[in-house]
Amino acid sequence: MRKFNLKNSTTANVASMSGYVPGEQPSTRAWVKLNTNEFPYPPSPKVRSAIISEIGADASKLRLYPDPLSSSLRRALEKRFGLPTGFGFAANGSDDVLNLAVRAFTDSQKSAVSLDPSYSLYSVLAKIQNTKFIEIPFKRGMEIPFDDVISSGANLLFFTNPNAPTGIGFPIEAVERFAKNFNGIVLVDEAYSPFSAFTAAPLVKKYDNLIVVGTSSKGWGLAGMRIGWALANPKIIDILDRVRDSYNLDRLAQVAGIAALDDEAYYAKMRVKIISEREACQTFFDSLSWPYFKSSSNFILFTPRDAGGKSGPKVAANFFGYLRSRKILLRYFPREKSINMSLRISIGTHVQMEKFKKAAKAWLKEG
Numbered sequence: 242m243r244k245f246n247l248k249n250s251t252t253a254n255v256a257s258m259s260g261y262v263p264g265e266q267p268s269t270r271a272w273v274k275l276n277t278n279e280f281p282y283p284p285s286p287k288v289r290s291a292i293i294s295e296i297g298a299d300a301s302k303l304r305l306y307p308d309p310l311s312s313s314l315r316r317a318l319e320k321r322f323g324l325p326t327g328f329g330f331a332a333n334g335s336d337d338v339l340n341l342a343v344r345a346f347t348d349s350q351k352s353a354v355s356l357d358p359s360y361s362l363y364s365v366l367a368k369i370q371n372t373k374f375i376e377i378p379f380k381r382g383m384e385i386p387f388d389d390v391i392s393s394g395a396n397l398l399f400f401t402n403p404n405a406p407t408g409i410g411f412p413i414e415a416v417e418r419f420a421k422n423f424n425g426i427v428l429v430d431e432a433y434s435p436f437s438a439f440t441a442a443p444l445v446k447k448y449d450n451l452i453v454v455g456t457s458s459k460g461w462g463l464a465g466m467r468i469g470w471a472l473a474n475p476k477i478i479d480i481l482d483r484v485r486d487s488y489n490l491d492r493l494a495q496v497a498g499i500a501a502l503d504d505e506a507y508y509a510k511m512r513v514k515i516i517s518e519r520e521a522c523q524t525f526f527d528s529l530s531w532p533y534f535k536s537s538s539n540f541i542l543f544t545p546r547d548a549g550g551k552s553g554p555k556v557a558a559n560f561f562g563y564l565r566s567r568k569i570l571l572r573y574f575p576r577e578k579s580i581n582m583s584l585r586i587s588i589g590t591h592v593q594m595e596k597f598k599k600a601a602k603a604w605l606k607e608g
């Protein structure tokens with residue numbers, strides 16, 4: 242007699258875990274969608290041309306597997322970040338790179354560490370493969386507890402810079418301090434660095450334990466194409482190559498990534514607009530006396546206060562619901578205790594941001 246029981250057939254750690262819950266992706270375009278930090282403008286027109294040209298008249302190239310190494314995209318990344326050949330690696334979104342790092346550098350003996358709050362996917366990836374995950378809270382004023390991280394005993398450090406979901410950017414010296422002193426792999430998740438003043442990319446030439454991870458999803462308008470990357474010493478790239486899917490980026494993603502990297506002028510222009518909307522939104526929060534973290538990203542984590550000046554999880558949930566009922570979508574993290582009194586707004590176009598501000602004023606009036 243077959244004695245199958247799915248729960249018993251699932252590894253204990255996976256049976257007891259919940260998956261990562263991404264931000265809502267509504268099926269219609271009627272929303273003012275400010276919940277997943279996407280780029281509010283289309284990608285460079287060069288991306289469209291490259292994809293159309295790769296498809297060709299009869300799409301027959303799609304019969305053939307793509308370049309398993311994404312070689313041209315890797316070379317374009319190296320050129321872009323001023324690195325020698327062999328330092329670039331491309332993957333199916335930066336989430337894929339994070340997963341590969343957990344797969345390659347952690348197990349039941351080798352743990353991972355991150356600061357708290359930071360990107361909540363890290364702990365989910367660790368759980369999947371029975372890796373102990375250590376979360377070290379930021380100190381007061383969101384200062385980095387360097388010594389606690391360095392003495393954590395972990396083998397893989399996830400350092401999100403700029404941080405998510407606070408948006409705070411840390412100077413390059415912070416990365417260097419970790420790379421110099423941490424006894425393991427230092428992975429700097431730079432998903433939001435296009436909106437800040439710096440990248441740690443040049444440091445990968447100097448530190449053999451440093452991986453700088455980036456994505457085309459936030460700063461390049463290509464979240465729908467799933468293109469992420471890692472920059473690191475070729476010995477680390479070799480390890481990532483061992484554990485990745487053989488064809489981890491499809492043909493269209495490879496050409497789209499190359500085309501985007503080839504149009505910095507377009508992206509520089511668009512980023513100026515986003516940063517100026519971010520600054521205007523912070524000024525708006527100042528005018529309402531709503532606390533927020535000064536952002537180096539394309540989003541702001543802020544704490545709404547009701548008409549009576551009160552804040553807290555209930556107020557945040559109420560404002561989130563009010564906006565949602567008006568088809569304005571922000572991100573709310575009810576299960577994360579350190580930030581459940583706050584909401585995160587992705588920076589959209591001027592029109593979208595004005596709609597948000599108008600709704601916020603109306604909420605205060607009605608409350």
Ligand code: PMP
Nearest residue numbers: 334335336360405432456458469
């Ligand atoms: N890192 C951080 C800090 C993020 O917020 C995100 C997006 N949720 C990612 C990585 C993953 O981005 P993608 O997989 O789209 O490259």
